[in-house]
Every structure is written in C-alpha cells, then in structure tokens.
Amino acid sequence: MKYKNILSRVYSYLAVALAASIVGACTPEEMDGGLGPAPTSESVEFSMAPTQDNPNIITFTNQTPGAFKAIWDFGNGNTAVGDQVNGAFPVEGTYTVKLTVLTRGGYAYNTKTVTIAETNVSMLNREDYNFLTGGADDEDGKTWVIEKEVKGHLGVGDASAPNPTPNWWAAGANEKADVGLYDDEMVFKLQGFSYTYINNGNTYANKDYASELGGTNASADVTVAYTPPTNMNWSITEENGKKYLSISNGGFLGYYVGESKYQILALSENELYLMSSQKGVPGNAWFYRLVPKGYVRPVEPKPVKMEDMEDNFDEEGNLVWKKEALTLNESYDNPAPVGINKSAKVAMYVKQEGQPYEFANMFTDFNYNFDLSQRNVFKLKVYVPSYNDFITQAGEDWAIKNLLKQVSIKLQDGTSAQPWVNQVEIKQPVDKLDQWVELTFDFSAFKDRKDLNRIVIQVGGEGNFIPGIFFLDDFRLE
Known part of the structure; x- marks a missing residue:
C-alpha cells in the first residue's frame, strides 16, 4: 500500500x-x-x-x-x-x-x-491505528456506527468528576431512532489519515450549535440538513497520559456539540468509546459509544434462578427500587399503624397529575432471570386513601380514564429495548379503602418463562392523567 x-x-x-x-x-x-x-x-x-x-x-x-x-x-x-x-x-x-x-x-x-x-510503514503499525482503521491492509478503511442497541451509546455527565461517566443522562437503547443519528457512518482510513463522515443528508445537533451546521438554533436538540466536508483527516495525540482523537476541518462524529476533539476512553477491535467537552460549556462531558458497522455485541446469557426478595421499608431490604414518572418516599410514617400493618415506616407512592405521569412505576432489576417453576407468588400490603379522586376522568382514549383502586405487578425483560412488549402482568383490585390490605400475585401460570428479570409495581392504573397517593409495605416473594 x-x-x-x-x-x-x-x-x-x-x-x-x-x-x-x-x-x-x-x-x-x-x-x-x-x-x-x-x-x-x-x-x-x-x-x-x-x-x-x-x-x-x-x-x-x-x-x-x-x-x-x-x-x-x-x-x-x-x-x-x-x-x-x-x-x-x-x-x-x-x-x-x-x-x-x-x-x-x-x-x-x-x-x-x-x-x-x-x-x-513500521511507524504506522500501531495498535491504536490498526484498531481505528483496520490497518495497512484495509484500503477501504474501517466504518464505525453509534452502538444504538446499548444503553449509554450517547450521554452527558459531569466533566469535573475524577472519572466522568454519563451520570446526568444516558440514552436508552434506540432512544434516538428518529433523529437521523443511527444511519450515520464514520470511516477512518490509514492511507492519508483520511476521515469520511457519511450522514445521508442530515445530522443530529445540540440545540445551541445547529446554526454552525447551517440550521437554526432551537429550544431542543434538532436534526439539520448538512453536507459534511470531504477533506477531513484524523489524528491521535497523547497529552498528560491521555489519548485524544481529533478531526480536522471542523469534523465530528455523529452528534454535534461544537467540538472536534475527543478523549479516547476505550479503543479496541470492536469498541470506540469517546468523551468530548461541549463548546462554551466545559463542565459538560459528552459520551459516544461506537462499534464497527455490522458488529453485534455478544450478550452474556443471564443465569436462571430465584432468590429471596423482601422489602418492609423499615429496614434495609435486598431490593433497589428505581422510579419512572413517580414520586417515591421509601421511609414514610405509616398513616394507619393498626390492623395487619403496625410497622413504623412504609413507602409513599405519589402519582402526579397529567399526561407525563400516566405511566407512574417503581421497578427493580436483577442480574439473573427468574426461575418461576418453584417460587412464583409475590405478596404486597397496600393502603388506598379514600381522599383520592376516583371519579374524574382524564386520559388516553385506549385507557380507563379514572384513577383505579388497583395494584399491578409486571414481570419484564429489563434488557429489552421495549420491555413491556413481552411482559406478564397480574392486576389486583383493592376493595377496602383507608385500611391496610394484603394482595397476592400468583405467577404460576408463567412458570415456563425464563427471560424475565425485572419487577414493576404500578398503582392506580395506567394511561389516566389523575393524581393519586398510595402507601405500600411488606413486599416479598413467598
């Protein structure tokens, strides 16, 4: 060559x-x-x-x-x-x-x-050059794309942190499918150190820098019509023990934040993980995860088992709850410490008013898939106050528009891009208000499923826009 x-x-x-x-x-x-x-x-x-x-x-x-x-x-x-x-x-x-x-x-x-x-030529036979371009024998270079199937393929975090990560926001799998980012291709050649950006006519840009690509700055990130220059080159430099990938002539990779220089966090045959600053906002660290075009990251199969699960909200349970459009207080004074639940602390589940809160959920993920063949029954205590509005109707046309006296438990594959598609769900009505009741959720009908690893608790129904306050306690696997 x-x-x-x-x-x-x-x-x-x-x-x-x-x-x-x-x-x-x-x-x-x-x-x-x-x-x-x-x-x-x-x-x-x-x-x-x-x-x-x-x-x-x-x-x-x-x-x-x-x-x-x-x-x-x-x-x-x-x-x-x-x-x-x-x-x-x-x-x-x-x-x-x-x-x-x-x-x-x-x-x-x-x-x-x-x-x-x-x-x-011997000076060009470097591991990082070879990983990035395919090496001297690959005259067509190596084509990289955003790894859209993996959470965190695009993200932003605190640049001042000792080890910055996308802790402020990380894109979920395929979250940006409609912005023109996932069909972009970044081609690196060793010959001439050339870089080619193939964007198929449009580019996804940070809202503050769209005008630099010929678009209009906006209130939110925007897709703009843009033709990349053809005379771009790449270089890898080392500064203070860190490696950087730079693109000449104002070039960039996929999502534009006003910068052409990226710190290399990882570079191997099948991974290019980069971090850049944001023009004018040095506190923002942007993250980009790329893979060779056509590459599919192998997924390590999760073990199939079932372990004890419990959370009484008085003591440390063995579950870590996450929230989706929900206000959750996991250590709230019991509003009625009588009857079947005299514990001091419970969880307060607050569904707010409006469409943004129509899917108010709490959920927890596991590093194994559930074995439902032997243990498949969950129990949960719930207190539904009568002061909630169960009469007013507002919501999606496909949904019951009232706030419901109901608790739903769903089992999902949390690794899926759309975990709700193949979920299993059991809904239990609550017929007694202003007192603690215990509900049973029996998933024995799904004992053959081996692909579920997330538990979702949803109270009040979904698709309605009505606010509600509920209290939960003593969640456990029988």
Whole structure:
C-alpha cells in the first residue's frame, strides 16, 4: 500500500491557544523581574535534526534567548511542550512546524518546514491505528456506527468528576431512532489519515450549535440538513497520559456539540468509546459509544434462578427500587399503624397529575432471570386513601380514564429495548379503602418463562392523567 502527500493540516490555532493558556498559568517566579521587550518572529529560533536511528523522527531544539516556555505544533496534528522535543512523521511529505515561545515580554512564533522523504510503514503499525482503521491492509478503511442497541451509546455527565461517566443522562437503547443519528457512518482510513463522515443528508445537533451546521438554533436538540466536508483527516495525540482523537476541518462524529476533539476512553477491535467537552460549556462531558458497522455485541446469557426478595421499608431490604414518572418516599410514617400493618415506616407512592405521569412505576432489576417453576407468588400490603379522586376522568382514549383502586405487578425483560412488549402482568383490585390490605400475585401460570428479570409495581392504573397517593409495605416473594 502506498502512502503519499498527506497527513493532517496545520493546526496553528492549537499552539496559540496553548500559549495563551500558559500565559494565564505563569507563576510569580517565572515572571519575576518584570516585563522585558516583546519578542518578535525573527527572535524565535530553533534547530531540527533527524535522530540517528530513524530519519522520520526529528529532534527540535528551542534556541530562543530569554524563552521560558516552548510550545510546538508539528503540523501533523501533534503538539509538544519543552525546549527539546521529538516529533514523529511516519508519512512522507512536507510539514510546517511552528514554535511558539513565551518570554517575560510576551509571546511570538516562527515556522520552518520539514520534508520527509519516505513513509516509514513500521511507524504506522500501531495498535491504536490498526484498531481505528483496520490497518495497512484495509484500503477501504474501517466504518464505525453509534452502538444504538446499548444503553449509554450517547450521554452527558459531569466533566469535573475524577472519572466522568454519563451520570446526568444516558440514552436508552434506540432512544434516538428518529433523529437521523443511527444511519450515520464514520470511516477512518490509514492511507492519508483520511476521515469520511457519511450522514445521508442530515445530522443530529445540540440545540445551541445547529446554526454552525447551517440550521437554526432551537429550544431542543434538532436534526439539520448538512453536507459534511470531504477533506477531513484524523489524528491521535497523547497529552498528560491521555489519548485524544481529533478531526480536522471542523469534523465530528455523529452528534454535534461544537467540538472536534475527543478523549479516547476505550479503543479496541470492536469498541470506540469517546468523551468530548461541549463548546462554551466545559463542565459538560459528552459520551459516544461506537462499534464497527455490522458488529453485534455478544450478550452474556443471564443465569436462571430465584432468590429471596423482601422489602418492609423499615429496614434495609435486598431490593433497589428505581422510579419512572413517580414520586417515591421509601421511609414514610405509616398513616394507619393498626390492623395487619403496625410497622413504623412504609413507602409513599405519589402519582402526579397529567399526561407525563400516566405511566407512574417503581421497578427493580436483577442480574439473573427468574426461575418461576418453584417460587412464583409475590405478596404486597397496600393502603388506598379514600381522599383520592376516583371519579374524574382524564386520559388516553385506549385507557380507563379514572384513577383505579388497583395494584399491578409486571414481570419484564429489563434488557429489552421495549420491555413491556413481552411482559406478564397480574392486576389486583383493592376493595377496602383507608385500611391496610394484603394482595397476592400468583405467577404460576408463567412458570415456563425464563427471560424475565425485572419487577414493576404500578398503582392506580395506567394511561389516566389523575393524581393519586398510595402507601405500600411488606413486599416479598413467598
């Protein structure tokens, strides 16, 4: 395979930005003695010489009088800081190397050109290059796509956290199916370090940056008609022990947040996991999970078993409840500590008013699939206050529009993109108000199912827009 002409374009602005950041970080010791004369381009001097063992690795030495910082841009997407540094140029071609120096009088820069006579293929045989592009033998490059089937394929989190994760929001499986993101293809080639973004005519953009792609900024993220440039390149650099993937000419991967530089969190044959900042909002860390086109991540089968389950809301149970459009207090004073339930604490289940709360659920997931062949009966105590409005009707046309005196338990496959499709459900009416009653949910009719691993509790029915307050206690598997 022949390499020629090309690497990345000159990133002059990187060096200027880096210089500016260093000026702001100068210590009093570095600036001691006051300002000196402003440096000029002519005063910025440096030498360059190929290393003895490899003519494609050049040693650069800063020779500028009075400089206390030297920032290098090698013209191939890589940068360095120091008075003597090495720059690697695996591909033949001519590169403009830029040195920016800081003195007490300010900063200035100068450039020189480096000509590399021959491509050193051995320098391109890097594991990260091969994983990203398919290597020297793959002339068509490697095509990556968003891993839409996996939760967290797109997400946002706190960039200031020691180990940022998409803890603020993580896209569920196929959650963005209608925004034009999942048919986007990102092609990386080793030849020419070229990058091609195939978006099939439209691109999903953060609401604040749609105008940069020719659209209109909006109140929510938006899909815009956009034609990507054709002359983009990629580079991988290392800074402070972290690797970064950068795209030239304003290029990006799939979802646009105003940035073209991504920290590489994971890169292997079948995974590309990246994090970027958000332009103008450095506190936001965006996450992108990609896989090779056509790749399907193997799913480790869950074990099939049944273990004790209980939660009395007075003590630590062995269940972790999650909420969906629900207000849940898991340690609320028992409103009626008499009769069959004299415990001090119960769970208060609050369904709010309106369409956004028509599916108010509490649920818990398990790392195994249920074995319902031997144990399949759940019990739950419930207190339904009479002050709820069970008369007013408002809701979806397909639903019963009243708030219902009812408790439903559903068993689902929580790993499915649509877990409700193959769920099993038992509904129990509550015929006594203002007192504790115990309900039994017998799933023995489903004892042959081996694909269920989530328990959902829903009170008051679904599809209605009526608010309601309920109390729950002593959930257990018999």
